[in-house]
Amino acid sequence: MGTIWPRELDDTKGPKYKKLAETIRSAIDDGDLSTGTKLPPVRELSYQLGITPGTVARAYSILTDEGLLQAEVGRGTFVAAKQKPVLDDVWARQLHIHELNNPNHISLFSPRVPDVGQVEAIRKALVKVANGPELTFLSYPTRSAYQPVREAVVNWLSELPVGSLNEEDVVLTHGGQSGLMVVMQAILKGAKPTVLVEDLSYAGFRRAAELLRADVVGIEMDEYGVIPESLEKAARKTGATVFCTSPEVHNPTGLYTPLERRQEIVEVAKRHNIQILEDDCYRMGDPRAPCYRALAPEIGWHVSSISKTLTPSLRVGFALAPQGRGADLRRAAEHGYFGLAQPLAALTCILLGDPKTKILARAVQAEMARYVRVAVNALGGFDLTWDDQVPFLWLRLPSGWRSAAFTRAAEGQGVQIRSADEFALRDGRAPNAVRIAVNCHVSLAEFEGAMQSLRALLDNPPEQISV
Incomplete structure (x- = not known):
């Protein structure tokens, strides 16, 4: 035939x-x-x-x-x-090759946002960029050309309590991690500076610090964040330059640092001339207290992105300098990468300048909240920290399980999660817990199936360990 x-x-x-x-x-x-x-x-x-x-x-x-x-x-x-192969599905397939080879596998390593209309909005914006001025595709980035983009960022962050903010305080970065790196480059000085982090914290803090040849010191925590007395002691001992923290949504525990504790931390930082670097990339809902940049305008730096609210694929983030430090932040960015590519900057300006985009961000938040509630229905009988405005859950394991064994057993059931060990310093102690991220790239039924698999493991530990 x-x-x-x-x-x-x-x-x-x-x-x-x-x-x-x-x-x-x-x-x-x-x-x-x-x-x-x-x-x-x-x-x-x-x-x-x-x-x-x-x-x-x-x-x-x-x-x-x-x-x-x-x-x-x-x-x-x-x-x-x-x-x-300019932009084709091969890239996407390679990114998720493990899931393609294992169709029943569900990755809960990192949050994955749902498509609630932002894909179509990005496509339309890309068409506008493609039909834009020729110089968009022929010119180096410049501060003056990017002013409308920074103004769009200021508008995007207008409801965030970051204190007085204008476009000169904003630097566009390649996602939140790039923002952390740029801020540290603007702050760190000396042959061997010291960076303070929470005892259990986002690994990107220490990776950025180590790339810049800085020592990383962990600070003891309680249920509200770092303990001010421990921060004071470390400041005196190390002469640290910067303290990195995530007060709205602590990664990985999901805890929240209330206003009173933030004020105590600010007082310690001021006494020891420590800059405060706030990572706000995981918050999806409204903030519950003023950001450090508002509480301490002269030492508060702020980093956020659109990765958890719209999409991580564009790699768009924002770094905000304290009062009087905008030039330092711009210099670090310009010396490092000049700025975002012109087409990406134009795309960012269109997206963040469109009022409908905030509506899309709220729709993303609402859909992810549905997944969180499904997880809570399955796992709520255990020691679980969660919030439907946070795209992950923190599970403290019951007697009979250790985090490394539990993550291996979960992967054997086709569910990939992160052990607490991945968030601890190399010489630090990790709690017996795991982080479970929300994955909206699978159906709600598939996600619920993954939660039930974890529930079955929790109900049937391999052995009982006395505590």
């Missing part, structure tokens, strides 16, 4: 349409199916492989949408001519 089928399906578990689609992809990549090759008709291939015609049709449809196949009415389905 003039059609070619080069190989059999493998016998791995998972939906047959996905296996068939991946088999065809591999055959195209390996050259077994070249451009113009005609694939077997749906019914013929379904008979040959012993699967339903609907399964074959679904696989063909997926690959046609990806541009790998081309359907011609009355003629059949052919391998499409290869297009230049």
Whole structure:
């Protein structure tokens, strides 16, 4: 019949349409199916492989949408001519290759936001950028050209209690982690500076500090954040330059630092001339207290991004300098990377300048809250810290489980979570706990299934350990 089928399906578990689609992809990549090759008709291939015609049709449809196949009415389905890989699905497939090879696997490593309309908004904005002035694609970034973008950021953050803010205080960064690095570059001085962090904290703090040849010292915590007396003691002992913290949503425990404790921390920082670097990237709801930049305008630095509110794919973040330090922050950014690429800056300006984008951010928040509540319904009988405005949960394990063993057992059930050890300093002690991130890239039913798998493990520990 003039059609070619080069190989059999493998016998791995998972939906047959996905296996068939991946088999065809591999055959195209390996050259077994070249451009113009005609694939077997749906019914013929379904008979040959012993699967339903609907399964074959679904696989063909997926690959046609990806541009790998081309359907011609009355003629059949052919391998499409290869297009230049500017922005294609190969990148996305490589990013999630483990899940593709393990269809029943669900990653709860990092929060994944749902699409509530922001994908279409980004596509439309990209069209506007593409049709913009030619110089957008030919010029270096400049401060004056980016002023409208910074003003859009100020408007985006207008409801955040960060104190007096104007566009000259803002530096655009490549996501929140880049923002932390730029701020530290603006602050740290001397041959071997010291950075203070919470005993259990976001690993990005210490990784940025270590890249800048700084020592990292952990500060003892309680249920409200770092203990002011411990911060004072470390400040005296180390002569630290900066204290890194996440008072609204502590990563990984989800705890919140109330106003009174923040004020005590500010007093310690002022006495010892310590800058306060606040990471606000995980907050999705309204802030519950003024930011450190508002409480201590001369020493408070602030970093946030759109990764948890809209999308992490664009890698857009914001660093805010304290009063009088905007030039220092700009210098660090300009010496490091000049600025965001012109097209990305233009895209950011369009998105953040559109009032509808804040509505989308609230819709993301509401959808992620649904997933959080499903997790709480399954795991709420255990020692769980959660908030439906936070895209992860903190689970303290019951007797009989240790965090390393529990994460391995969870992965054996197809659920990937993070152990508390990943958030502890190298010489620090980690609690017997795990962090469970919300993944809205899977259906609510699939997410609930993952929670039930974790519940079953918690109910059946391998052994009882006395405490």
